[in-house]
Amino acid sequence: MSRELLTDFGGPVEELAPLLLGMRLRTEFPPGPTEVLINEVEAYAGPRDPASHAYRGRTPRNGSMFGVWGLLYVYRSYGVHWCMNIVTGGEGDPSAVLVRGGVPLAGEKIMVERRGRSTHTADGPGKLTQALGVAGDHDGTSVFEGPVVLLGEPGLRHDVVASPRIGISKAVERPWRFTLPTQAQGS
């Protein structure tokens, strides 16, 4: 993939985020490879964004967001689930894109096994990480180096839908959730 298209992207995260739709996330943990097509993301704009975990500056948890482009920020949500972000700012700019949903492309059997059910495999941030086997120990790893890798070509699709972000209580009006409406989610 052309990482320069993203690393050299000078614009704000809310313009970068929709470019990730249609790209793919892949892991190859035992017992085998798994891959999803990203169809739902949200932008979080660091110090510009009261809803961002980085709004109040660096803490032990959010340190990865202050690193270079392509690092993963993985955090535990509601004490139970893992959620993954792709860091989109340069060093010191804690902007990130939360990956909220994907459509299974490969290793669906493995993902269904990890999820413990045959539907709704990756149509939510906690479900997606569980399906791919992503967890807290991948916080701070790079999507360019793995083991969680980003594949495909970034680009704006014609069918992107923008809407308010889910599950937040601050800056609720910003339409920074981006989805591909095509086909039923995750299943």
Add this chain to the structure above:
DNA sequence: ACGAGGATGCTCT
């Protein structure tokens, strides 16, 4: 399809 309610444990104030 949709909504309410509960589980759960970590992070930061």
Add this chain to the structure above:
DNA sequence: GAGCATCCTCGTC
């Protein structure tokens, strides 16, 4: 001690 960038189950329509 409050507040979660959530998911599941079970109810209703």
